[in-house]
Amino acid sequence: MTELQNIAKKLFDDGSINLLIGYSNNENGGTSAIFIDNSADIDKLIYNENCHQNLMVYFQKPEVKKFGKLAFVVSLPGLKSVLEIASENQIKDGDAYFIAIDKDGNPSLLQDFHQIEDFITNNQTKPPMGLLKLMEKINNMTREERWQYWTDEFSKCIKCYACRSVCPLCYCTQCITDINIPQWISTESSPIGNLDWHIARAMHLAGRCIGCGECMKACPVDIPLALLTANLNKSIAIHFGDEPGMKADYKYPLSHYKLEDKENFIR
Amino acid sequence: MNNYKLITKQNLHSFFDALQPKNTIIAPKEINKKYYFKPVDKFEDIALDYIQTVLSAKSVLFPRSDTLFNYHRADGDYNIDEPSPIEKNTIVFGMKPCDASSFVYLSNFFLKDYQDKNIKERLEKLYIISLSCKEADNACFCTSVGSNPASTKGSDLNLTLIENDTYYVEVVTEKGQELINYSADLFQDTKEIDKSKYIANVPQKFDVEQAKQNIDSIFESPLWVKDSLACLGCGICAYACPTCTCFDIQDIGSQFNGSRVRNWDSCAFDLFTKHASGHNPRPVQSQRWRNRIKHKFEYSVENLGLISCVGCGRCIRSCPTSMNIVKTVQIFQGV
Ligand code: SF4
Numbered sequence A: 001m002t003e004l005q006n007i008a009k010k011l012f013d014d015g016s017i018n019l020l021i022g023y024s025n026n027e028n029g030g031t032s033a034i035f036i037d038n039s040a041d042i043d044k045l046i047y048n049e050n051c052h053q054n055l056m057v058y059f060q061k062p063e064v065k066k067f068g069k070l071a072f073v074v075s076l077p078g079l080k081s082v083l084e085i086a087s088e089n090q091i092k093d094g095d096a097y098f099i100a101i102d103k104d105g106n107p108s109l110l111q112d113f114h115q116i117e118d119f120i121t122n123n124q125t126k127p128p129m130g131l132l133k134l135m136e137k138i139n140n141m142t143r144e145e146r147w148q149y150w151t152d153e154f155s156k157c158i159k160c161y162a163c164r165s166v167c168p169l170c171y172c173t174q175c176i177t178d179i180n181i182p183q184w185i186s187t188e189s190s191p192i193g194n195l196d197w198h199i200a201r202a203m204h205l206a207g208r209c210i211g212c213g214e215c216m217k218a219c220p221v222d223i224p225l226a227l228l229t230a231n232l233n234k235s236i237a238i239h240f241g242d243e244p245g246m247k248a249d250y251k252y253p254l255s256h257y258k259l260e261d262k263e264n265f266i267r
Numbered sequence B: 001m002n003n004y005k006l007i008t009k010q011n012l013h014s015f016f017d018a019l020q021p022k023n024t025i026i027a028p029k030e031i032n033k034k035y036y037f038k039p040v041d042k043f044e045d046i047a048l049d050y051i052q053t054v055l056s057a058k059s060v061l062f063p064r065s066d067t068l069f070n071y072h073r074a075d076g077d078y079n080i081d082e083p084s085p086i087e088k089n090t091i092v093f094g095m096k097p098c099d100a101s102s103f104v105y106l107s108n109f110f111l112k113d114y115q116d117k118n119i120k121e122r123l124e125k126l127y128i129i130s131l132s133c134k135e136a137d138n139a140c141f142c143t144s145v146g147s148n149p150a151s152t153k154g155s156d157l158n159l160t161l162i163e164n165d166t167y168y169v170e171v172v173t174e175k176g177q178e179l180i181n182y183s184a185d186l187f188q189d190t191k192e193i194d195k196s197k198y199i200a201n202v203p204q205k206f207d208v209e210q211a212k213q214n215i216d217s218i219f220e221s222p223l224w225v226k227d228s229l230a231c232l233g234c235g236i237c238a239y240a241c242p243t244c245t246c247f248d249i250q251d252i253g254s255q256f257n258g259s260r261v262r263n264w265d266s267c268a269f270d271l272f273t274k275h276a277s278g279h280n281p282r283p284v285q286s287q288r289w290r291n292r293i294k295h296k297f298e299y300s301v302e303n304l305g306l307i308s309c310v311g312c313g314r315c316i317r318s319c320p321t322s323m324n325i326v327k328t329v330q331i332f333q334g335v
């Protein structure tokens, strides 16, 4: 048994959990989420560099929640999502167990938000080079070029909403796309219709996105979506000095008022 | 009407050049190591050795957003105009046999009871040149749903690469002959050959008849939940699928001016079955996944006599959570 499997088995044996969400090999030579509800299946649990889905998205799925007490196998992005949803009052300390995988691939059981905060501080990684280069390229464009760049990218969007479905922070029980009286986000895929959607998505994640990149990985037409939220995060960090997913008591700048805020129109 | 011909790769290029000026040609194109159907005007732009595109070619017939009519109010009355759904003849060049066969399903779906005007006009002007598969991957399962990597079902012409850069051409329909006539001297007559040694080996993954018995009869079962826990309810599988036909009708504009548009929809979405009362008969994802499987293997057989899955494997390759329709069918075959 691997160390990961040992930790998982112990959680089942002492009755701490009803369901463990981790990774296993799948039929197509890749890895995918596995939902283990008894310790007999634990030998299927694996972790390697191909395990990249951010499993925290399942924390809010009703049919998963129904199982009761949950444990998750999570690496850095998953743990950042835990702190972010904690700061949004979606999860309390002790609501779930986290088997954290550190940057060397070693598992350890994290019990509370403090441990998660320390883990994150000790396991920081840099965003992929390709992404940083593209961000720099876009930021060096003129306003018109940038508009054209995103208009072209959005024109490819088929509005499958996978970018929303896979996001651990898109947990609204009713997404704005699921409301049709009135139809806030038009269902057609057209330049204007797609813009509706992408402005809504980016703004709802501004300063909340923890940068796991799930949206971008899921997008069937390869729109570099994570850049939009990353850039918005950057502006928020410059103006308010805050970064999501680092502390469980993060005060989301767009919904918290501080006396020392630069803007004074609200005083 | 099958008759058989040979064409060299070089002549295929000339054939393309003969077709190109008078037709819109849609073909697989490589973009960042993935393949998409796009309009092409140069033969060199076509990917001839791809395994499968991310999205199907169904949008040629059934676009993501399809304007049914435009309306505007003037002098106290409404004027309606129906834009022409297709201008030039359209040739899909090099789609795979599984995709070609999806067009048999699509035309049944859109024309059997009610004759959909836009689809009908597009079908009349649509020509399909399919390309037998040299290679497959482990998501492919055409042989499990009654097809094979060299099937001519749904094609007007079918090309199979045999030795020495030569394609074996089957002229399947009158429309196929019409295409050949653009430049008939590029082709050389030949006899029927056995294509099986030139095509990919796609192992059969399930026995569809046996699986169907259980898929048809099992409605309430924890299996549906267990098998779909990973599904997050996005629209990728339905939107990538060559045979998913669900749509949503919207009026875009004001009460004075606007268009009635038909957009793709997906049974994976929460809103798909939501009633005006707010009640949702399929409130959870397992019920939506069950609907997808039952539609493909049960309901569409009841309605049209055809399974609505051609085994292209797109939903498997593109699902962000690695849901796998083959695995589901295997589970039900084994119950
Ligand atoms: S995943 Fe891509 S194609 Fe789908 S809605 Fe998001 S941006 Fe559009």
Ligand code: SF4
Pocket: B230, B231, B232, B233, B234, B235, B236, B237, B238, B268, B318, B319, B320, B321, B322, B323
């Ligand atoms: S099966 Fe995959 S692609 Fe289909 S709705 Fe579920 S998550 Fe999306």
Ligand code: SF4
Pocket: B237, B240, B241, B242, B243, B244, B296, B308, B309, B310, B311, B312, B313, B314, B315, B316, B325
């Ligand atoms: S259900 Fe999946 S494999 Fe079957 S035709 Fe649709 S996309 Fe292809």
